[in-house]
Amino acid sequence: MKQKLVVIGAGMASGRVLEHLTDDAPEAFDITLFNAEPRGNYNRLMLSPVLSGEKTYQDIITHDDAWYAARGVTCRFGESVVSIDRKNKQVIGQNGAVAYDKLVIATGSAPFIIPVPGKDLPGVVTYRDLDDTDAMVAAAAGGGSAVVIGGGLLGLEAAAGLAMRGMKVTVLHLMGHLMERQLDEAAGYLLRRDLEGRGITIKTQAATKAILGEDRVEAVLLESGETLAADLVVMAVGIRPETRVATDAALEVARGVEVNAQMQTSDPDVYAVGECVELDGLLFGLVAPLYEQARVVANGLLGKPDVFVAKELATKLKVTGCDLFSAGDFAEGEGREDIVFRDPSRGIYKRLVIEGDRLIGAVMYGNTADGNWFFGLIKDGTEIDEMRDTLIFGPAFQGGDSLDPLSAVAALPPEAEICGCNGVCKGKIVEAIAGGATDLGAVRAQTKASGSCGTCTGLVEQLLQVTLGDDFQMPTAQPICGCTDLTHEDVRRLIKSQELKSQAAVWQELGWTTPNGCHVCRPALNFYLLADWPLEYLDDPQSRFVNERKHANIQKDGTFSVMPRMWGGMTTPDELRAIADAADKYKVPTVHVTGGQRIDLLGVKGEDLPAIWADLNRAGMVSGHAYSKGLRTVKTCVGTDHCRFATQDSTGLGIKLEKHLWGSWTPHKVKLGVSGCPRNCAEATCKDIGVVCVDSGYQIGVAGAAGMDLKETERLTEAKSEDEAIALITAFMQLYRENAKYLDRPYKWVAKVGLDWVKERVVDDLESRAALVDRFEISQSIYRKDPWAEHVQNRAQIYAPLADLTLEAAE
Amino acid sequence: MNWLDIAAIDDIPLRGARVIKTPLGCVALFRTAMAEVFAVSDRCPHKGGPLSEGIVHGQRVTCPLHNWVFDLNTGQAQGADEGQIATYPVRVEGGRVLLDTVALGKKSAA
Structure with a gap:
């Protein structure tokens, strides 16, 4: 018949007891679990990242409802235990009594x-x-x-x-x-x-x-x-063991609930585990000994002999960015000697305490990579006489090994402890790797190494590298910036899959380490969000570089340049007159004809921007977006209107493309060219997207470059009609918008994903092409508009100083 | 000290800045995500970039010209760059931003 087991307290220690019990003997006990907190077991070591906002409660749950259900544990969460009736062997909770054959007290500690x-x-x-x-x-x-x-x-x-x-x-x-x-x-x-x-x-x-x-x-x-x-x-x-129920039940209690090495209290049917216990005058607060105790309790309940032995402990502090380690005894004393190493400029401090020919203590700050090796020497009482001169430099300097950080890991003996939280030694991890666990996740799943506080993750990865050699690829992807470990690709994927629709959601759900990002990640996130969720996400001007926030290019003296759009490079005498008038009126020092077939007015004062835009708007002109990661210009030749060689109306197609694509935001700037014949006067074959007209239709090339790199376009396909050309180019733009890394021009992105991958989605699969065109059009319903007109109307005041204290007060 | 009511805090964009002209030159009023307001010189000591146009993150701003980052509390350049911008006393009371005009080079009102 099943025995009845009652557990008081759902913390990390009792959680581990339940894991052992239900793994080793799922049918042995009917288990009831009381917890005063209205929830089950979670990783308390991870409360600090929850506090700082790097993780959420969901991330740190160890046992969820499904886990308890699958293991047949009756949960009484949010219910305090009133008392233990040892005579009748029952636990009295707020909502009623439960009988027990065996009882585990795991009430933890209370803050002082x-x-x-x-x-x-x-x-x-x-x-x-x-x-x-x-x-x-x-x-x-x-x-x-x-x-x-x-x-x-x-x-x-x-x-x-x-x-x-x-x-x-x-x-x-x-x-x-x-x-x-x-x-x-x-x-x-x-x-x-x-x-x-x-x-x-x-x-x-x-x-x-x-x-x-x-x-x-x-x-x-x-x-x-x-x-x-x-x-x-x-x-x-500080904390003190929480012993109220044990004291009331007349169990022997000193500072904590007293137990023997089998973790039994003065009543052999009542076990205690975790921070509430006292053994030989010692209390326990770190997770490693608690897990040892949990194993001993589980074995005791199942009738297997086991003994808990208190061991030396090492401490690693986890405050992001502070790297410190201490182990053993480092008080000064007679017969003790110190070896100290300091590097003030790097903020590194290491001190070893030696007694006789043994290392008995170590304190390290700033670089704690060798901590586990020193800890091993302390625990094992290794004689250190021979390596005393170089001891402080760590294992890499012993026995003439090279400085390779991997050699330090390779030099560790099999019994060296890698994961202090879960007591996993090097040998066990190497065994798991040999048995087929060839990445971090698999090692973690099989051995629990690096599964609790995570500070040994790097060591485990190095072990994978040492053991697997070239078969193991260290993750090398570059994170976006210092605010996160995630790459651009990771973040784009997670924004889509987790449906993250605001920057705050990204920061929170993806564990940003800064309160609101930095100048590197914010513009990237802003683009990813508006590209993936055009209707839900509100563009954040404060996450944009000044040029895109002010819709003008900042110059080195803090003035701005203003460049109206000239559709397909076409203009009129009226437009030219309006530009000339504006240049006079606002005392524009420099007027420049650009390579994109437009006119640039340079040296405009920031506070004059709304006024000059309003003047240009009145003449029918709009922003040329010459400042944006977005559609810039469509350069054309004059085509069949005038040229005796032209095969198609290249100017007309250029204007249609520009009117269709303008206003759209892209990962980096996008420039187009349309040439009327293969003589290619519009230089279409070095543009991000270039069209070369031929008698039979339109050759569409993509992924050209004529900047830091010089590269000819690659042929996407050939279109028969203008409409088909526009649809193909629109679909390409949208695929680029949805997938490329921020600040990758199309040629860099295509080099990563491959032109064939692009062709499959844009050319071959007509359904996919149509869907891309539809999604582009949805986005354009928001963004195809003149930002100048909008700013003139709604935001003109932000261009002016908030106050002018140089003027004398009127009174 | 001579505190002068300059504007409502909402006149400054969240994680943004506005400029005021003073006898000492342009001063940028920054508002962080936590709704704190800082008053610092608008001029980057590197190449004179307008800091009020920079991206505000935490209690820092990045200059739009060459990405120097300044701590708005101390005015110190961060990281490898060396330099400092002037910081000025500022108070927020009842949603209004107050500046000490004496510190900004105005003689106190008679």
């Missing part, structure tokens, strides 16, 4: 609240779970100031997250330097400098006297008498 006046005011939060995180995110949305009390791991992650959300953050720390339990003073200083560099204020030796406020928090008063304004106060001074 310092007993100062004002600690209960609204706006004072702790940082333990998702609700706390959500409360901080909500508070940060209003901006303002935050005070974080406590400069340990949790406090600093909270501070970094809130600062990334745009709050002004001050960290108060009682001790002389940050993270004094994990870092020495020098590393603490570097950490402080890095955090201050991000605008976070750090106050050490700062004791909190009171939290002030009427009906919510307003300020924090220090013992020194200083007050700090605060819209949010985060208490992160």
